[in-house]
Every structure is written in structure tokens, then in C-alpha cells.
Amino acid sequence: MDLAPARFNTHDCGTCPIRERGVCARCDDRELEALEQIKYYRSYEAGQTLVWSGDQMDFVASVVTGIATLTQTMEDGRRQMVGLLLPSDFVGRPGRACAAYDVTATTDIVMCCFRKKPFEEMMEGTPHLAQRLLEMTLDELDAAREWMLLLGRKTAREKIASLITIIAKRDASAHAAGRGGGVTVDLPLTREAMADYLGLTLETVSRQISALRRDKVIVIEGKRHVTIPDMDRLLEEAGDDADGGIPA
Amino acid sequence: MDLAPARFNTHDCGTCPIRERGVCARCDDRELEALEQIKYYRSYEAGQTLVWSGDQMDFVASVVTGIATLTQTMEDGRRQMVGLLLPSDFVGRPGRACAAYDVTATTDIVMCCFRKKPFEEMMEGTPHLAQRLLEMTLDELDAAREWMLLLGRKTAREKIASLITIIAKRDASAHAAGRGGGVTVDLPLTREAMADYLGLTLETVSRQISALRRDKVIVIEGKRHVTIPDMDRLLEEAGDDADGGIPA
DNA sequence: CGGAAAGTTGATTTGACTCAACAAGTGTGG
DNA sequence: CCACACTTGTTGAGTCAAATCAACTTTCCG
Numbered sequence A, B: 001m002d003l004a005p006a007r008f009n010t011h012d013c014g015t016c017p018i019r020e021r022g023v024c025a026r027c028d029d030r031e032l033e034a035l036e037q038i039k040y041y042r043s044y045e046a047g048q049t050l051v052w053s054g055d056q057m058d059f060v061a062s063v064v065t066g067i068a069t070l071t072q073t074m075e076d077g078r079r080q081m082v083g084l085l086l087p088s089d090f091v092g093r094p095g096r097a098c099a100a101y102d103v104t105a106t107t108d109i110v111m112c113c114f115r116k117k118p119f120e121e122m123m124e125g126t127p128h129l130a131q132r133l134l135e136m137t138l139d140e141l142d143a144a145r146e147w148m149l150l151l152g153r154k155t156a157r158e159k160i161a162s163l164i165t166i167i168a169k170r171d172a173s174a175h176a177a178g179r180g181g182g183v184t185v186d187l188p189l190t191r192e193a194m195a196d197y198l199g200l201t202l203e204t205v206s207r208q209i210s211a212l213r214r215d216k217v218i219v220i221e222g223k224r225h226v227t228i229p230d231m232d233r234l235l236e237e238a239g240d241d242a243d244g245g246i247p248a
Numbered sequence C: 001c002g003g004a005a006a007g008t009t010g011a012t013t014t015g016a017c018t019c020a021a022c023a024a025g026t027g028t029g030g
Numbered sequence D: 001c002c003a004c005a006c007t008t009g010t011t012g013a014g015t016c017a018a019a020t021c022a023a024c025t026t027t028c029c030g
Helices: A029-038 A116-125 A127-153 A156-175 A191-198 A202-214 A231-238 B029-038 B116-125 B127-153 B156-175 B191-198 B202-214 B231-238
Strands: A039-044 A049-051 A059-065 A068-073 A079-085 A102-105 A109-115 A183-186 A219-221 A225-228 B039-044 B049-051 B059-065 B068-073 B079-085 B102-105 B109-115 B183-186 B219-221 B225-228
Touching (some): A029 A116, A059 A116, A068 B127, A079 A191, A156 A191, A202 A219, B029 B039, B068 B191, B116 B127, B156 B202, B156 B231
Antiparallel strands (some): A219 A225, B059 B109, B068 B079, B219 B225
16 A cells, blocks of 8 residues: 555665565575576556466566466456465466466566576575475465365355455454454455456456445445454355364 | 286385386485385275374375375365375475375375475475475466366366366376377266366266267266267367467 | 446346256175 | 165256346546
């Protein structure tokens, strides 16, 4: 929201907002210096497609600020989002020439790009980099599998509740919200993008959001601003075991 | 089919059927020797659950022979398969204590298990291991994303056609089929397991298989044996761009 | 102000689910 | 050897959740 673009020194990794969570998180000063040699920043405007599926990719990158999506499209136009990229998330695959998915900015976005060849070479000799990338990829795989349960087995209402939950959780880890009353989140996606995420039509998304509002599960101000009065209620609606706990 | 269980020396990695494709694929002789110190084989019968979601996991493992599935279950019993494990596939996550999914053998299966702690320690100092695991995880992530498109956007008929395609492809890379007429595959899954894979009910799976047979897209002998007279036709039915080619 | 983009809501259709009966194959025990 | 239970798979009839088609509202922006 109030993140002015590039309110950080674009040369010094030390001041980078994703220093702690990006691929470079585990790198020491010496390794960071090497990365700085091969990195460059690029900005894109909301709505721009950064990469088209099938394109030659001569870089890999981290999202520094903003949000992007990974989508797959069938010939007849049916679309499915397969990745939601938030700050610190990694784009591109070392060891592959072409992009497998469309990458689109949903907000204005700043990427920290690494030329692919040197990055790959550096990975060979930098365990910290490979280890961190493995960790991030495993996390993404877990997220993808959670998402598969959502796509394959959840109802439209559960899908919407799950999406709000997911966004709220990611936000929480950043904003550390949750004081007393309710959590508040901004949906960073249009109804259409949500539909692509959830495997629904945008009409169904709109209807189910309205239904959740009617049933007081969520409170909406404007179109994108959502307040969650009772997180447990939302979790229940999402069909995830809200657990009772058993804090193992 | 005619793979007698353990028709390989269970001590010497050199004769292992997944030597070329497992986590250990890139390891040199010295590294292999270290792995042999911490490995042990386990066999399970078809139908057995190897691991329950939430269980403590004190090992990671490779599938040597046989097939297993990764599934997630909601409290009310809805189930979604999130992984199909074929020989050489890896189970478990270094750096995590508990299993996130149920792992079930769909055929008799032999696993090559590594005690987790020593395996994690070895990964630290063995780039070959970490590199290969990263590569395999990235492949799995790609497969998961393809799967998400299937779950979110494909029709029941397309889902079935896609599943047969996927199995045929995996088989092909092993059996090198494709002579003249048609490819032949054995479905390694029950109708119910296919339903869990595809986000359908088993009745719908049965109906759509019948429909594809009626329409001569596939030929069925018995319940599991499928012949594909025209692979391009099947690809078309699967909704994947059959391409015309443009061999880039 | 005008026009496009984003979102809501209603009416209708439809693809997949549910419920139910039945068939084929497998294994067990009398 | 056959009766029986059990698992796996098929098929039909009816229902329902989400898609489709369509009208309309709100917001945004030059």
C-alpha cells in the first residue's frame, strides 16, 4: 500500500526487504557480493505480462515488492493459476531454457533478476544457494498440494473461505495482526484472478463472497478490503481442520 | 508385472534398478558407499499404509519397485491424491519431523530408506545429493502444476484422457513402446484411486472410461489393460495442445 | 462527461454427484 | 465343489452445485 517503489538501496543487498526470506537468505557477505555482480532490478506495471509461456528465459528472479501470478492457459482459453508470487518468491528454473508458465504482474512489481548462466554456475559452488532454493521449492510443493485438495475436493464456498484464509495467513506473518477483534486483509486479486486461482468462474466467486458476507463470516468495505471477525469460523468454513488443538 | 521382488542385490547400489534416476543418481562411488551405511530396504504389501499424515518420520526413502500414492483427507472423508510415486520417486522431506500426507502402497512395493538424521547431515556436505533432490523436487512441482490445471479446469472426460496420457508417457520412458499400431498400458490404480487422483467420483470415472471406449479412443481388455490405437486422438481428448509440432 | 473495467445479481442449463441396483471376479470355508 | 461374502466395477435415474448467458451497477480514469 504505502510501499513507495524502491525505498531501498538498489545496490546494497543489506537493505533489501527480502534479505531474510529470498533465495539469498543463507548467503554470507562474500556470496552476497558475488550475487550483486550478476543481479539487476526490473520494474513492471500492474497488468503487464513479464514472461510468456514458452519464451526463452535468460534470467531467474526474486519478487522484491508487489505480486505476480503464474498461470497456464488451454488453447480454448480456459485458465488456471498455478502460482501466486509474493515478495521473496522465486521465479524461473535453473537448468531450463524456456518458461513453462505465463508470469503476470497483478500489482506494480519490482524483481531482482539474476542472469541465468552465471546464477547456475554460482549454484554449483554455493551450497547455501542450492540449499535455500531446495527449501523454498519444497515449501512451494507443499503449497501446491494443499491447493490440489482445494481444487479437487472443496466446494465453491470452501474455496473462497480457503483463499481468504491463505491470504490472511501470509499477511499475518508480515503484519503480525490479530489484536483482539478481527484480522483485516486486502485481497490483492480481481474476482477474475480469484476465479483462476480457485478453478471457478468469476460469477461464482462474486456470489460466494456475497454469501459469506451475508452470513457474517466476513465483513467487506469497498471491493477488496475484508475484515474477519472470527478466524476460527472462517477456518471452519474453509474445511481445514480448525483443530481443537492438541498442541503436539 | 514380471518383476520378481528384489531381483537385485540389496546391498550393492551398483545393481539397483533406480541407480540412474533416484536421489543418488549423481553420487560417485565414495558417496554411494556413505549412503549404503545409512540405508535399509523395506517391503510393503499392496494396500498397506506406509505412513500416516502427522506421523513422526524418522526416515526418508526412494521407491525402488512398485507404486504408492500420497493422499490428503478432510475430516468428513473427502480425499485427494496429491502425489503418485513411481520407482525412483522420493518420499519425505529433509528438515521436517512429521509426514504431511498419507503414503499408501497400491502395489507391493520396495523402498530404499535412509535414516533421516544421517541423511540430512550427509546432504550438508554432499552437493550431488542436494542438487539431484532439487532437480527432482522441481520436476514434481511442475507435475503438480500440470495437475492443478487438470483439477481446476478440465472436464471429467478430459481428466480421464489426461490420466491415461500421463501413465502412458511414464510407461513409455521405461518400456520404449510405440511400435506401429498402438501403445498399451496397464492402469496401476483402481477406479476409486483414479477418482481420488482426478477429483471425481468413482462412478464418473467408470462412466467416462466407458464413454472413451464407446468412442473408440481407447480399447479395454479386462479392467485395467488399455490400448491406445491413436495417441494423437487421445492427446486431443485430454485437452493438452497436441501441437502440430513446431519443433523449436 | 463518456467509456471501459470490475463487480453484482438473476434466470436457466448442465455436468458431475448421489443414491441405487446389479454384474463380475476373488477368496474362504463347509 | 459349491455357496457365500466381499471387493471391484458398471450402469441407470434423479438431483444439485456451479457454469452459462444476460442485465445491470459501480468505480475508475482520461
